[in-house]
Amino acid sequence: MPVYTRKATIHDLEAIMSILNDGIAYLKEQGLPQWQNGDGPTPELIKQDIEKGYAHVLISDNKIAGYGALVPGPEAPYENMTGGSWKGQEDSYIVIHRIAVDLHVRGKGLSKILLHDLIVLSRHMEYKDVRIDTYPKNEIMQKVIVNAGFHYSGMIYFPVEHGERKAYQLLLD
Numbered sequence: 186m187p188v189y190t191r192k193a194t195i196h197d198l199e200a201i202m203s204i205l206n207d208g209i210a211y212l213k214e215q216g217l218p219q220w221q222n223g224d225g226p227t228p229e230l231i232k233q234d235i236e237k238g239y240a241h242v243l244i245s246d247n248k249i250a251g252y253g254a255l256v257p258g259p260e261a262p263y264e265n266m267t268g269g270s271w272k273g274q275e276d277s278y279i280v281i282h283r284i285a286v287d288l289h290v291r292g293k294g295l296s297k298i299l300l301h302d303l304i305v306l307s308r309h310m311e312y313k314d315v316r317i318d319t320y321p322k323n324e325i326m327q328k329v330i331v332n333a334g335f336h337y338s339g340m341i342y343f344p345v346e347h348g349e350r351k352a353y354q355l356l357l358d
Contacts, residue, residue, distance in 0.1 A: 188295065190302035193231075193240035193252070200249040201231055201242065208285035212323070218347035219320035226283050234283070241306065243286070243299040251286040251299045255279055255307060262341040263316060266352060269339020271314075273356050278314035279307045284326070300333040304355065313357045318350035327351065 193201060209225045212218075220226070234240035234254045243251030258278040271278075281303050286295050307315045318341055319326040331337075335353035342348050 187247075188243065188245045188250075188298055190241050190243050190253075190299060190306070192238065193235050193242045195232070195235055197240075197242055197249055198228065198231060198235070201240070201252045202226075202228055204249065204252055204285050204287050205231070205283065207288045211288060212320075215323075215325075217320055217323055219323060222346065224345040224347075231283075239282075241303060243295060243302070245290060245293075245295060249287070250290050250295055251284070253284045253299055253303050254282045255303055255310070256282050257312075258316070262318075262343050262348075262350070263352065266339040266341055269337070269352075271316075271338055271354055272336075273314060277312065278316055279310065279312040281307075281315065281317040284317075284329075296329045297332060300329060304333065304357070308357050315355045315357065316352060317355075318352045320347070321349060321351050 205226045209220045212220055239254040239256050241253050242249045258280055260280055263280065304315055317330055317335060319330060330353050335355045338352050338354045341350050341352045343350060
């Protein structure tokens with residue numbers, strides 16, 4: 186089963202949105218308000234990710250199995266942390282956003298592979314400071330993040346309902 190990550194193209198949009206919409210439904214089933222009520226990824230946002238070169242897809246068995254965006258900072262929520270601080274205070278950082286894996290392949294470790302690939306891509310892009318966030322009660326994603334080597338840094342807030350997020354950082358050599 187060859188698994189790899191590549192840049193997304195506009196032709197991937199339908200498959201990406203299917204995965205993201207399933208992820209939104211899954212979060213709702215788990216009782217998590219993250220990405221609900223229109224505050225989650227939209228086709229317009231994913232098109233922007235693709236156009237700006239931020240969008241990446243995980244390929245497994247020649248099919249799109251996951252999505253993630255690598256968004257260069259600064260980002261306002263990441264500049265205003267409470268209950269902690271960023272280590273190293275790098276001049277530039279990159280943020281991993283919108284991680285989702287196809288529900289049909291969940292439990293096979295593909296989230297771990299996707300996150301690893303995005304970290305490697307970040308380093309190839311000359312970033313040494315990689316950041317990510319998730320909703321405080323999204324324990325599954327928190328486990329994936331910590332297992333990828335990230336360390337909890339503090340809380341950040343997005344300007345949406347239930348916008349509080351646990352923020353994590355990984356410093357690379």
